[in-house]
Amino acid sequence: MEQKLRTETLCIQAGYSPKSGEPRQIPIYQSTTFKYATSEDMGKLFDLEAEGYFYSRLANPTCDAVAAKIAALEGGTAAMLTSSGQAATFYAVFNIASCGDHIVSSSAIYGGSFNLFNVTMRRMGIDFTFVSPDCTEEELNAAFKPNTKAVFGETIANPALNVLDIEKFAKAAHAHGVPLIVDNTFATPINCRPFEWGADIVTHSTTKYMDGHASAVGGCIVDSGKFDWTQHADKFPGLCTPDESYHGVTYTERFGLAGAYITKCTAQLMRDLGSVQSPQSAYYLNLGLESLPFRMKQHCSNAQKIAEYLQSNEKVAWVKYCGLKGDQYYYLAQKYLPGGSCGVISFGLKGGRSAAETFMKNMRLGSIETHVADSRTCCLHPASTTHRQMTDAELDAAGVGADLIRLSCGLENAEDLIADLAQAIEKV
Ligand SMILES: *Cc1c(COP(=O)(O)O)cnc(C)c1O
Numbered sequence: 001m002e003q004k005l006r007t008e009t010l011c012i013q014a015g016y017s018p019k020s021g022e023p024r025q026i027p028i029y030q031s032t033t034f035k036y037a038t039s040e041d042m043g044k045l046f047d048l049e050a051e052g053y054f055y056s057r058l059a060n061p062t063c064d065a066v067a068a069k070i071a072a073l074e075g076g077t078a079a080m081l082t083s084s085g086q087a088a089t090f091y092a093v094f095n096i097a098s099c100g101d102h103i104v105s106s107s108a109i110y111g112g113s114f115n116l117f118n119v120t121m122r123r124m125g126i127d128f129t130f131v132s133p134d135c136t137e138e139e140l141n142a143a144f145k146p147n148t149k150a151v152f153g154e155t156i157a158n159p160a161l162n163v164l165d166i167e168k169f170a171k172a173a174h175a176h177g178v179p180l181i182v183d184n185t186f187a188t189p190i191n192c193r194p195f196e197w198g199a200d201i202v203t204h205s206t207t208k209y210m211d212g213h214a215s216a217v218g219g220c221i222v223d224s225g226k227f228d229w230t231q232h233a234d235k236f237p238g239l240c241t242p243d244e245s246y247h248g249v250t251y252t253e254r255f256g257l258a259g260a261y262i263t264k265c266t267a268q269l270m271r272d273l274g275s276v277q278s279p280q281s282a283y284y285l286n287l288g289l290e291s292l293p294f295r296m297k298q299h300c301s302n303a304q305k306i307a308e309y310l311q312s313n314e315k316v317a318w319v320k321y322c323g324l325k326g327d328q329y330y331y332l333a334q335k336y337l338p339g340g341s342c343g344v345i346s347f348g349l350k351g352g353r354s355a356a357e358t359f360m361k362n363m364r365l366g367s368i369e370t371h372v373a374d375s376r377t378c379c380l381h382p383a384s385t386t387h388r389q390m391t392d393a394e395l396d397a398a399g400v401g402a403d404l405i406r407l408s409c410g411l412e413n414a415e416d417l418i419a420d421l422a423q424a425i426e427k428v
Contacts, residue, residue: 007190008293015069028283029061047247058271062279066286070220073189074202077225078262081218081282085205087275088219089113092181092203095265096236097149099125104143106133106153108162133162140172149235150178155194156186156342159406160399163322163329166336170198177232186342190296200227208373211288212295216281225258239264295411300340302409307345309418315425319347344372348403355428356381356405362424365417377410377417
């Protein structure tokens with residue numbers, strides 16, 4: 001029934017339907033444990049034979065309701081919340097890859113994801129090949145190895161702002177018998193639903209637009225239920241053969257394609273690693289989700305107006321925003337993000353690094369933060385903050401030039417933001 005409802009309705013109604021006399025708002029189940037009448041009753045839960053709650057590291061009703069809402073928004077069959085976007089990325093990959101396996105990833109991904117893959121997960125014996133999101137199909141296909149278990153990319157890359165050709169990546173992944181995992185944080189399901197373009201699993205840092213008010217760090221993993229693990233059972237023994245740590249359950253047999261991936265991820269990874277989102281954070285996330293469609297419209301409309309303004313200012317050297325005609329990703333954005341992309345822009349001023357520093361000192365409404373995707377406009381000059389240990393040559397190689405300013409357009413009035421930018425640029 002939820003499938004037929006439109007996005008704005010799902011944002012309000014999906015995931016929680018109180019029965020007569022129950023609270024209208026999702027209750028915060030601030031309880032670590034749940035009580036049972038008999039040991040037999042509880043034993044069935046441990047054997048995954050009955051549904052119910054027993055310990056909040058494995059499942060909590062508040063978190064489950066919010067995860068179900070996100071699953072409905074993405075058009076997936078199952079979802080789980082995690083303590084952060086980092087945990088979501090790690091679990092999504094580690095659920096199907098272990099020591100000796102290999103992953104193909106877009107090189108244009110969030111810096112935290114890149115470190116997770118290139119340093120920490122390599123240490124765990126998982127190998128990664130990074131490909132440009134703009135590579136040809138031949139280059140992409142050449143990156144696969146017999147032990148490749150998944151392909152990873154970001155709908156809109158943070159902070160490079162590349163738009164992923166999801167169909168191209170999905171086609172290559174499926175030709176090699178593996179799923180495509182897409183980090184959909186910047187687009188949100190309001191602006192892009194990667195499953196409709198062939199992606200199999202979606203991850204989110206809910207810390208960004210979904211929360212939207214800089215209130216709570218969190219993450220989410222959603223499964224489309226479409227990838228048939230059993231067709232490639234040799235590649236995915238964890239899903240297709242008995243799990244001795246759970247009394248020999250075979251996830252694909254017991255839970256079907258709709259539930260196998262998320263059930264395994266919860267029953268094994270969350271059980272053993274424990275990166276749970278708190279019910280309190282899930283409650284904040286749900287408040288954010290209720291207004292997500294309206295906020296995304298305003299973020300995108302502000303970013304479009306501001307990008308156009310910056311382009312017209314003669315002190316601005318360049319502007320990167322996929323909503324601008326002439327942007328390298330304009331056509332991909334028209335295809336995958338026809339209703340808008342996100343509120344994040346990058347630009348450079350004539351005068352490079354020092355002009356950027358002067359500009360940053362003079363911004364009034366836009367505050368200096370490493371955060372993005374918040375109701376309040378914020379900006380960052382990576383060369384003098386997050387990336388300050390790098391030389392100019394290293395900055396260029398990383399695609400974050402010494403002049404680059406990242407601007408996350410908030411929900412304020414666009415005219416006020418433009419006036420603020422204008423006075424700060426004027427001082428340069
Ligand atoms: C912030 C971010 C992450 C990491 O999320 P946290 O909630 O900070 O752990 C992952 N992917 C993208 C695209 C992000 O912007």
